[in-house]
Amino acid sequence: MGWEFDQSPDTACLTCKSILAGAEVLLVSHYEEDHSWAFLDGKPLDMDQALLVSMSSVLTAHPDLHEIADLPPGWTAERRGRGLPWLKAQDD
Numbered sequence: 001m002g003w004e005f006d007q008s009p010d011t012a013c014l015t016c017k018s019i020l021a022g023a024e025v026l027l028v029s030h031y032e033e034d035h036s037w038a039f040l041d042g043k044p045l046d047m048d049q050a051l052l053v054s055m056s057s058v059l060t061a062h063p064d065l066h067e068i069a070d071l072p073p074g075w076t077a078e079r080r081g082r083g084l085p086w087l088k089a090q091d092d
Contacts, residue, residue, distance in 0.1 A: 004069035006035055009056035014038035016049045024082050025062050032074030032091070039065065042078065 003009055018041045019025055026042030039058045059065055068077045068086055077086040 004066060005055060007037065007055055010054050012052045013055045013058060015051050015053055015058055016040055016045060017051060019058060020061065025065055026079055028068055028071060028077045030071045030073050030075055035073050
């Protein structure tokens with residue numbers, strides 16, 4: 001599988017400790033301002049749990065995220081659980 005994201009694998013992204021500990025990614029944001037990404041567990045983000053890591057570290061742990069690599073900047077994708085469909089919406 002190739003790299004489909006608009007940022008390189010070593011680009012920093014926002015995530016939380018639970019994602020790296022194995023929690024499912026349920027919320028993905030692709031920010032319009034700088035094309036950066038956030039991969040979150042769907043809970044309110046506690047800044048004490050927030051991390052900046054390489055995109056490849058998240059994608060290695062969660063290879064199913066490649067299915068939303070085409071999410072346009074300024075959009076968010078959410079799902080209720082692994083294997084369930086992503087609901088995509090343009091940010092306000």
